[in-house]
Amino acid sequence: MSELTETTATDAPAPAPFAMIAGDASAMVCEGDVCYIPAPSVE
Amino acid sequence: MGLGIPEPMHPFALIVSEPIKIDIWSDIACPWCYIGKRHLEEGITSLGDDAPDVEITYHSFELAPDTPIDFEGSEVDFLAKHKGLPAERVHEMLDHVTGVAANAGLDYHFDTLQHTKTLKAHELLHFAKQLGRQLELSERLFRAYFTEGRHVGRVDELVELATEVGLDADEAREALESSRFAGAVQADIAQAQAYGINGVPFFVIDGKYGVSGAQPSEVFAQAITQVAGEKAA
Numbered sequence: 001m002s003e004l005t006e007t008t009a010t011d012a013p014a015p016a017p018f019a020m021i022a023g024d025a026s027a028m029v030c031e032g033d034v035c036y037i038p039a040p041s042v043e
Numbered sequence: 044m045g046l047g048i049p050e051p052m053h054p055f056a057l058i059v060s061e062p063i064k065i066d067i068w069s070d071i072a073c074p075w076c077y078i079g080k081r082h083l084e085e086g087i088t089s090l091g092d093d094a095p096d097v098e099i100t101y102h103s104f105e106l107a108p109d110t111p112i113d114f115e116g117s118e119v120d121f122l123a124k125h126k127g128l129p130a131e132r133v134h135e136m137l138d139h140v141t142g143v144a145a146n147a148g149l150d151y152h153f154d155t156l157q158h159t160k161t162l163k164a165h166e167l168l169h170f171a172k173q174l175g176r177q178l179e180l181s182e183r184l185f186r187a188y189f190t191e192g193r194h195v196g197r198v199d200e201l202v203e204l205a206t207e208v209g210l211d212a213d214e215a216r217e218a219l220e221s222s223r224f225a226g227a228v229q230a231d232i233a234q235a236q237a238y239g240i241n242g243v244p245f246f247v248i249d250g251k252y253g254v255s256g257a258q259p260s261e262v263f264a265q266a267i268t269q270v271a272g273e274k275a276a
Binding site: 016017018019020021023024027028029030031032033034035036 | 070073074075076078079106107121122125126136140143238239241242243244245247248250251252253254255256257258259262266
């Protein structure tokens with residue numbers, strides 16, 4: 001479930017000093033007034 | 044030992060014994076941030092005796108800076124008005140979140156929730172951090188907002204909540220009215236932007252791994268275990 005993937009210049013909008021853990025792709029995040037699965041389908 | 048002579052310390056002893064730092068960007072008004080908080084806690088607890096020491100720090104992320112402090116209407120009204128979503132659809136969304144929250148042991152009441160600007164709540168979290176009470180205050184603010192329908196945008200209400208976690212009322216009020224932690228809030232937001240963080244919750248584990256969203260507890264447990272192993276290696 002929690003596959004590790006290296007963050008690269010092609011899949012990250014800004015450089016970050018860490019690698020992203022993919023985890024569960026359906027985990028919800030909130031941005032602005034809405035929360036969604038970063039697929040992105042509005043929840 | 045026994046001769047009064049300190050044993051030489053292993054050169055890596057201090058490094059190995061350092062707690063794992065977990066930096067969390069979140070907003071009090073973010074339903075998935077409270078759920079993610081619980082999942083993280085469950086993940087740590089699931090490690091039992093093997094759980095390494097962790098040091099959790101909350102960072103500010105203001106989801107909707109244009110939100111008014113006082114909004115007349117329900118959460119459904121707010122989302123329907125701002126997003127143009129049908130009320131029926133908003134109800135479905137909120138029912139879904141409420142169900143997931145219940146599975147995490149949280150009791151959400153969107154019908155009594157008071158939508159508000161969270162800037163002052165973030166300032167208070169920085170004030171509490173300075174005094175070592177940030178984790179307690181974070182939990183208190185989330186519960187006040189999602190479960191109790193408290194107004195976490197008003198100074199008077201925030202001061203009352205601050206005292207409930209052992210903070211001094213006068214000092215908390217001064218911190219809020221002077222806005223002296225506003226710069227710290229903006230610094231957190233700027234750091235999030237620099238990292239490319241667009242949504243919350245967002246977790247950075249020991250500065251090495253990023254975890255986005257309200258991930259299941261197993262993901263947090265696995266990430267923490269991995270970091271602990273790497274630190275001990």
